[in-house]
Amino acid sequence: MKIYNLFPLLAGPFDTWGPHLTRAAAMGFDWVFVNPIQKLGRSGSLYSIADYFAINPVLLRPGSTRTADDQVRAMAATAGDLGVSLMIDLVINHCAEDSPLVTTHPEWFQHEHGRVAHPFCIEDNGTKVVWRDLAQLDHQQALQHPDAPDGQLAYYVKIVEHLIGLGFRGFRCDAAYQIPTEIWRRLIERIRKSHPDTVFVAETLGCTPAQTRDTASAGFDAIFNSAKWWDFHGNWLLEQYESTRNIAPSIGFPESHDTRRMFEEFEGNIDALRQRYLFTAMFASGVMIPMGFEFGFRKRLDVVTTVPNDWEEPNIDITGFIAQVNAIKDQTPTFCGEGRIDRLDYPDPAILVLRKHAVNGPDQALLVLNKDPWNRQRFYVDDLRHLIQSPEPLRDLSPDWPMAELPAPFEFWLGPGMARVLVAGQQQAPALHPTQVL
Numbered sequence: 267m268k269i270y271n272l273f274p275l276l277a278g279p280f281d282t283w284g285p286h287l288t289r290a291a292a293m294g295f296d297w298v299f300v301n302p303i304q305k306l307g308r309s310g311s312l313y314s315i316a317d318y319f320a321i322n323p324v325l326l327r328p329g330s331t332r333t334a335d336d337q338v339r340a341m342a343a344t345a346g347d348l349g350v351s352l353m354i355d356l357v358i359n360h361c362a363e364d365s366p367l368v369t370t371h372p373e374w375f376q377h378e379h380g381r382v383a384h385p386f387c388i389e390d391n392g393t394k395v396v397w398r399d400l401a402q403l404d405h406q407q408a409l410q411h412p413d414a415p416d417g418q419l420a421y422y423v424k425i426v427e428h429l430i431g432l433g434f435r436g437f438r439c440d441a442a443y444q445i446p447t448e449i450w451r452r453l454i455e456r457i458r459k460s461h462p463d464t465v466f467v468a469e470t471l472g473c474t475p476a477q478t479r480d481t482a483s484a485g486f487d488a489i490f491n492s493a494k495w496w497d498f499h500g501n502w503l504l505e506q507y508e509s510t511r512n513i514a515p516s517i518g519f520p521e522s523h524d525t526r527r528m529f530e531e532f533e534g535n536i537d538a539l540r541q542r543y544l545f546t547a548m549f550a551s552g553v554m555i556p557m558g559f560e561f562g563f564r565k566r567l568d569v570v571t572t573v574p575n576d577w578e579e580p581n582i583d584i585t586g587f588i589a590q591v592n593a594i595k596d597q598t599p600t601f602c603g604e605g606r607i608d609r610l611d612y613p614d615p616a617i618l619v620l621r622k623h624a625v626n627g628p629d630q631a632l633l634v635l636n637k638d639p640w641n642r643q644r645f646y647v648d649d650l651r652h653l654i655q656s657p658e659p660l661r662d663l664s665p666d667w668p669m670a671e672l673p674a675p676f677e678f679w680l681g682p683g684m685a686r687v688l689v690a691g692q693q694q695a696p697a698l699h700p701t702q703v704l
Contacts (some may be wrong), residue, residue: 267465267488268547268592269297269353269554273523273567275312276305276557279327280341286557287341290346293585294592298345299353299438299554301523301569303338307362309399312569313355313440318361318425329455335432342433351434351578353465354429358422359444360385360400368401374418376404377670385444405446412452419449430461442468442486443477450484467517475509482514493518493546496524498618500638504607509551511604520545521559521567529562531579536562536582538639541683543584544665547591548601548622548633548687560585590665598663598689600624601630610653616643617680621654629691630656639683649674657688663687 270290277283290298296534302312305320321334330337347354361367368375368382376383386396396545408418426437442450450466457464468486470478482489489510496503520542521528532538539562547553554566561580595601603625610619618635632653636643647653650660650672660666664687678686 267297267298267467267517267552267554268295269299269517269552271299271523271554271556271571273323273557274322275300275569275572276567276574276576276693279325280337281327281330282574283671284344287345287348287350288694289560289585291326291350291368291374293560293589294596295350297351297353297436299436300355300434300571300695302355302357302358305366307399307612309362310570311399313357313360314362314399315357316365319428319563328548338432345673346433351436351465352434353438353467354434355440356426356429356466357440358403358425359441360397363399363401363464363479365401371418371660374403374407376402379594391404391565405449409446412448419452422449422453425586426457426464427460430457430464433445435461436465437465438467438469439486441471443470443473443481447480447484450481450486454485455586468514478506479513481693482510486514488515488552491518491550491687493549494522494542497616498635499567501609504609508602508608511606513671515551515604517554518546520555521554521556522554523556523567527564527566528559530564530566532639534562535639535682537681537683539582540584540587541635541639541685543588543636544591544685544687545633547595548631549607549620550683551602551604553592553595555588560588587665594687596667598631600629600689600691614645616641619653624691627691628656628658629689630654632660632686632688634680634686634688636647636682636684642684643679643680644677645686646677650676654688654690658690660688660690 272283273287277286287298302315303322303325304315305317305322307314307316321338326334326337329640342352364381368655383402384396384398385400385402386394411417412419414420454466465487467488468481470481470489478489491507493503528539528542562582565576565578573697600622606622608621610621612619616638617698618637620633622631634645660672662672665686666684
């Protein structure tokens with residue numbers, strides 16, 4: 267999956283989403299992921315849902331003759347006409363503390379000292395952060411009566427079916443590892459009986475490898491990986507990838523709605539954004555970016571305070587580059603699967619050389635990456651054939667300056683953050699894309 271995260275608070279009312287959906291489709295994204303659009307609790311956080319079956323009024327057009335649900339369906343129809351599938355957050359690990367559910371179904375919630383419990387996390391420095399606007403759902407209660415027609419699990423099924431009726435066919439399951447695997451297994455099985463093509467993606471960032479494997483085994487179509495935080499030096503990302511690649515495909519991202527903007531983090535370095543997008547897209551099966559990444563936005567997305575007026579004038583435009591990378595990914599099966607990845611020794615520590623194997627068959631690919639987004643680096647080998655284990659000829663599919671012939675010895679000066687993408691086997695060459703899209 268190639269996913270474009272359309273952030274609702276930045277995009278504004280549903281009837282203004284057309285240009286964003288069109289741009290996502292033009293860049294080659296086949297999914298658009300939308301953060302929660304439901305009615306919120308008093309804190310106003312997108313992840314503090316008060317009513318799962320009502321729509322956040324800030325996303326509706328005042329005075330429209332269409333109902334709230336029909337405004338969502340009209341947006342979904344626009345996406346469908348563009349060939350884009352819609353995915354939405356499924357937030358059932360907690361809800362708003364002021365949700366009517368807290369009083370109508372108190373047995374569905376965890377309690378402490380006679381009051382509803384709040385979820386929390388422990389930061390790296392040991393500080394306990396409590397989200398007091400949220401009420402923690404108790405999923406052990408759901409497991410005690412999983413087949414109750416008016417029970418907790420049936421309620422979750424009803425939420426998903428309602429969202430499917432609005433036009434969503436994919437679900438990013440928020441903090442999936444915090445919910446018992448059996449809940450997910452039963453929920454996914456029930457939904458797929460009537461909607462067999464529904465896609466479920468588990469958000470598993472921050473959990474242990476064992477938790478990731480256990481969660482993924484519930485029937486999820488994909489999980490998220492931690493490629494965003496890899497510095498290209500240690501081996502931990504490759505080890506994590508190897509431990510889960512046979513369980514579920516993974517999705518990486520150079521930045522997300524939860525992270526600092528890369529363009530701000532790297533002080534306006536366009537080469538850093540290009541480097542990170544290409545690496546993330548080639549590394550695993552799936553890739554995702556939040557809206558604004560393609561234009562080098564600086565202002566961090568916020569689940570409470572972001573508004574449409576936070577839309578920035580583009581600082582850069584890498585829509586054409588993203589489209590080109592997505593085309594390479596689409597037409598190169600090795601980059602669309604979770605094949606084994608080998609890190610190859612190279613004497614210059616500023617250059618990363620990865621060899622990726624196809625999931626099935628002998629096809630292979632090489633990714634030669636300049637880790638340094640500020641300076642160019644010389645890459646030299648006597649013969650590229652020494653780096654790949656395939657009798658097939660190598661072809662250069664790099665988005666920058668692809669070479670028709672690959673001589674031996676091979677020398678190339680990699681620009682800041684630049685990569686060589688080389689493939690061997692029966693893999694198609696990508697279609698050409700214009701340098702700019704929209």
